[in-house]
Amino acid sequence: MARNFKRNMPLALVNHALAAIFLVAFCPAYAQTAYPSKPVKLVVGFAAGGPTDVVARAFADHASKALGQPFIIDNKPGAGTIIAAQAVASAPADGYTLLFGATNHTMIPALYQGRVKFDAVKSFRHLCTVASSPTVLVVPPSLPVKTLADYQAKARAEPGRVTAGTAGVGSSGHFATEIFARAQGLQLNHVPYKGKGAAPVVTDLMGGQLDSSFATLGSVLPQIKSGKLRALAVGAPQRSALVPEVPTFAEAGGGNYAADVWYGVLAPAGLPEPIAQTLERTAADFAKSESAADKLRGLGMDAESVCGNAFAIRVAREVTTYSQIAKALDLKAD
Template identity: 65%
Template structure:
């Protein structure tokens, strides 16, 4: 026999779960609105002390002061930043795990597509770039070329004989150099190293001729007159090297190789959390103390956010993938 009180209980339970469900929705929103309510983990794919780490730590200090909760740096170097990106891509999308990435984030698909369990663009929400380091073509004492025109003349006169050093095969310096030789129709000999420090030493010692280096890694040597900067691969001259022309000004049209540093969150992070983080990242980039700190690293502050940053990531992935395929660049 069907008991009337039974159906009443069922109805009451259904109403209760519906009410609880309805209450939970604003609760999730309230949680996002109270963000952050606990420490935030900021993952960096490089060891402590490198440029990406220094930018990440400066941001973490600023964000902790602005938002009132600790932003804790977690260095996860290895596999060309894949380990760090993987950790963030697979983290809960709640804004409590962030990635501070750099340009090589968009090189991952070009070099490791078969090995990677995430998508450099779709697995993340692009928050904002916070800094940019221009790439600069520097020559050591073995190249007596004071200008880019003189450098090109000498390289063209001796195809395949002149050398360019990079911090490794598949590094941003490698891609920047290959883009340049293709654009200028030149041939040079690639000497890959295991990092930027050794490149600078051998460049000053005359063992290698040239390098497409991030400005921060060679600024002290340029200022000391030990290396000569021929051109900057940015749309405008760098305020740190106002006397050095851009490639565009020096006659190589359409050549750009900026290194960006920026923040990404796991795909699906709530819009309110994304908005809070973007506002914080923009304020960080605009702060005079940030600009002062970046200057010392050979960087300038930059704030490209949201879909504009997303479009940039997409463009870079396509161009690096195409370049790697055409030149048969594979990661070591």
């Protein structure tokens, strides 16, 4: 009997092995652990405290509660967000390293032209946007223009004299300015505030040292509300609930101009579809939540949810647009 048992041992092992293979092949729940099973790293290409970081932290808090694992912010500022994007593009496509990016991500190819090791479109799985901040054209009350039509008439009457301040060459405000000027055939005098951010632009606008600025709504909302700046038009498909009295560019005679800054979640290319769907659903739910809406309103932003293929198409379109403008203006990052 002992001899028969020993003789049958190899057959028993084979049977157990076949059973295990069957379970792995035909039982997905057995084959893989539910996502996420450990903390998720959310990489942000800006320092803590800025708009992108604040929105990222709000999303991370929501995702942590919704999915039962910590979403940990990893700030990697510098090099025009290239450091952060590179870290995510080269990470495993397993859903545990994500990029919380913004519109400037689509400006990387335009400004760095072949000097980066990833493709802003193909190296990423575009999950969802969660917020947007429309561009708004603002002028000081001292400028004798009341409407967008007045502004355009002044710019046409004084080619190259109407100043438009931005945070710097190649900034989102710079591209927003050039897109509008080109669409309307205007010659504006671009005044870049290199490395100084939006704050000094706003200060000089209020002081009358600048004529105008194509700024993100969040950066000038308090000044608009207080009457220290006049908003002529908002660059979005519809009016913003934050400044409902301000017309869109289309309503004000500025054509189909739109230039909003998006904030959203991206992953390395090749992310498995079930994980992508989980993250897209989580991001979309965040954008729909009242707590997110309250947080975003305080930052001068609107909740927004553009997911999957629609998000990818938007990114690709922006990359093309910004690259064409950069080439025409011979823009390159330092």
